[in-house]
Amino acid sequence: xxxxxxxxGLVAGYEPGLPxxxxxxxxxxxxxxxxxxGPNWAGKSSLIKAIAGLVPISGGAVRLxxxxxxxxxxxxxxxAGLAFVPQTENVFPLLSVQDNLRVSAxxxxxxxxxxxxxEMFALFPDLARQRRLMAGSLSGGQRQMLAxxxxxxxxxxxxxxxxxxxxxxxxxxxxVFARLAEIRRGxxxxxxxxxxxxxxxxxxxxxxxxxxxxxxxxxxxxxxxDDPVVAELYLGQRSDGGGR
Amino acid sequence: MTLQFxxxxxxxxxxxxxxxIGVTLTYAILRFSNFAHGDFMAWGAYSTLMLVGLIGSxxxxxxxxxxxxxxxxxxxxxxxxxxxxxxxxxxxDWLLFAxxxxxxxxxxxxxxxxxxxxxxxxxxxxxxxxxxxxxxxxIQIARxxxxxxxxxxxxxxxxxxxxxxxxxxxLLMTYSRTGREMKAVSQNPALARVxxxxxxxxxxxxxxxxxxxxxxxxxxxxxxxxxxxxxxLDMLLPMFAxxxxxxxxxxxxxxxxxxxxxxxxxxxxxxxxxEWRQAVxxxxxxxxxxxxxxxxxxxxxx
Ligand SMILES: Nc1ncnc2c1ncn2[C@@H]1O[C@H](COP(=O)(O)OP(=O)(O)OP(=O)(O)O)[C@@H](O)[C@H]1O
Ligand SMILES: [Mg+2]
Numbered sequence: 001x002x003x004x005x006x007x008x009g010l011v012a013g014y015e016p017g018l019p020x021x022x023x024x025x026x027x028x029x030x031x032x033x034x035x036x037x038g039p040n041w042a043g044k045s046s047l048i049k050a051i052a053g054l055v056p057i058s059g060g061a062v063r064l065x066x067x068x069x070x071x072x073x074x075x076x077x078x079x080a081g082l083a084f085v086p087q088t089e090n091v092f093p094l095l096s097v098q099d100n101l102r103v104s105a106x107x108x109x110x111x112x113x114x115x116x117x118x119e120m121f122a123l124f125p126d127l128a129r130q131r132r133l134m135a136g137s138l139s140g141g142q143r144q145m146l147a148x149x150x151x152x153x154x155x156x157x158x159x160x161x162x163x164x165x166x167x168x169x170x171x172x173x174x175x176v177f178a179r180l181a182e183i184r185r186g187x188x189x190x191x192x193x194x195x196x197x198x199x200x201x202x203x204x205x206x207x208x209x210x211x212x213x214x215x216x217x218x219x220x221x222x223x224x225x226d227d228p229v230v231a232e233l234y235l236g237q238r239s240d241g242g243g244r
Numbered sequence: 245m246t247l248q249f250x251x252x253x254x255x256x257x258x259x260x261x262x263x264x265i266g267v268t269l270t271y272a273i274l275r276f277s278n279f280a281h282g283d284f285m286a287w288g289a290y291s292t293l294m295l296v297g298l299i300g301s302x303x304x305x306x307x308x309x310x311x312x313x314x315x316x317x318x319x320x321x322x323x324x325x326x327x328x329x330x331x332x333x334x335x336x337d338w339l340l341f342a343x344x345x346x347x348x349x350x351x352x353x354x355x356x357x358x359x360x361x362x363x364x365x366x367x368x369x370x371x372x373x374x375x376x377x378x379x380x381x382x383i384q385i386a387r388x389x390x391x392x393x394x395x396x397x398x399x400x401x402x403x404x405x406x407x408x409x410x411x412x413x414x415l416l417m418t419y420s421r422t423g424r425e426m427k428a429v430s431q432n433p434a435l436a437r438v439x440x441x442x443x444x445x446x447x448x449x450x451x452x453x454x455x456x457x458x459x460x461x462x463x464x465x466x467x468x469x470x471x472x473x474x475x476x477l478d479m480l481l482p483m484f485a486x487x488x489x490x491x492x493x494x495x496x497x498x499x500x501x502x503x504x505x506x507x508x509x510x511x512x513x514x515x516x517x518x519e520w521r522q523a524v525x526x527x528x529x530x531x532x533x534x535x536x537x538x539x540x541x542x543x544x545x546x
Contacts, residue, residue, distance in 0.1 A: 073437075075440050077438075077440075086434075091435075093431060095424070095431070099424055102424060103439060103441070104439040104440070154440070
């Protein structure tokens with residue numbers, strides 16, 4: 001059976017001749033939660049941005065459910081079934097919460113869009129109360145919820161998130177990860193880049209450790225934390241509990 | 245002192261405002277000041293004039309509508325001119341701006357628009373000479389509407405046209421998918437791609453709308469004042485001042501900014517003399533940049 005999402009020796013970078021992702025191969029099975037860890041500057045964000053079509057790819061391949069999506073333009077990824085939540089600036093600050101969802105629903109019929117917006121408000125009740133508010137005035141946690149809702153409204157097969165817990169209070173961190181576990185039970189495959197390794201590994205199935213643009217280690221989430229190799233890869237950074 | 249300047253200002257403001265919508269959208273979505281926008285106005289006026297001539301040679305002389313100076317051919321030609329100018333803007337983007345944009349330096353695109361402006365203007369002077377021409381030389385009688393203000397039938401109809409276009413634009417921006425997508429692109433182009441918005445389509449829409457509205461403004465100037473190759477260049481500063489006063493990216497802001505500038509210009513003619521008229525837009529532009537760079541409806545960038 002084909003993997004849900006797969007990269008094969010992916011090489012990508014912002015400028016020609018300066019690859020940041022240097023032959024990364026990952027494989028994500030249907031309905032898995034896969035966590036991507038690694039030290040700062042490892043290229044974690046660049047890897048998922050390249051998968052999403054936002055960083056030029058110069059080698060290797062990306063496949064979604066068996067179909068090649070390497071170099072598909074970013075705006076077609078949604079149609080292909082891949083949704084992405086960037087780490088920062090992941091909502092439109094001067095659109096209302098509702099319009100953020102609407103603009104992300106694309107060309108769905110009006111009634112269907114309205115129904116899906118209500119669906120998202122059911123999943124994130126906090127947002128329902130703020131529906132007419134400008135997204136820019138939401139709190140960090142609510143903004144992260146909106147970014148996730150915005151990605152989910154298209155019913156993606158794969159959801160990729162870049163550090164969704166960064167900068168959030170512990171209460172919100174817990175909520176975000178609980179929601180992600182729920183989303184996966186709903187049938188969505190999740191790829192999660194996280195600095196907050198402990199919380200991410202608690203809901204994850206498997207994890208990759210990315211170092212200098214390559215996969216340096218792969219392990220089940222449950223055992224990865226106690227793996228001495230990982231401690232070495234992080235060069236002692238782990239002692240702070242993986243948080244920032 | 246008469247209140248006639250209010251009406252004159254409203255009319256000037258409408259012309260400026262229609263043009264400023266295109267300026268503000270181009271700036272918000274493509275992130276550069278298009279100095280050729282004034283020339284879209286002139287090309288709009290001349291293309292409309294050509295189309296009127298074409299229709300005339302096909303169907304013969306057509307009587308004006310009621311008390312107006314023009315008949316249905318001008319209305320049809322005006323619509324044709326809007327389409328033509330929208331396509332001209334698209335063509336210019338495809339030939340010039342898109343290629344330079346891809347290399348990523350905003351200032352290069354701005355300089356290119358200077359060059360394009362000059363080329364467009366020279367083409368008009370070459371084809372039509374620099375002397376003014378008119379849609380009609382018929383004299384219109386201005387009727388009093390109270391408070392010492394007089395208005396001609398042409399002015400009434402063209403103010404109505406402005407109102408329809410502005411309200412239509414506002415509805416498009418607020419309630420249509422394209423409008424929402426344009427706002428999204430202006431706020432964050434990378435995220436816009438992530439949510440599935442086709443940037444190229446939004447850029448095309450922006451040029452089409454900007455060009456078409458510039459053409460409508462050109463038609464208005466042509467009917468109420470005169471048609472000259474330089475007509476757009478003269479409007480450039482007021483249009484930019486209006487777009488910045490209203491807040492970049494805001495359609496209602498651009499229109500309101502246009503009205504403020506039009507009224508100030510008309511008032512200055514009455515109060516301090518016609519020679520100061522040109523300075524008004526400049527003074528307002530500088531004042532806004534100093535006091536509130538985000539303009540009336542603008543919001544601080546993140
Ligand atoms: N937009 C960009 N243009 C050019 N280089 C970039 C850009 N974004 C990131 N880089 C470079 O790519 C490299 C990897 O950055 P990336 O953000 O992918 O790492 P990361 O693993 O996500 O780090 P962090 O943990 O800090 O988020 C860095 O050297 C960075 O300088
Ligand atoms: Mg990162």
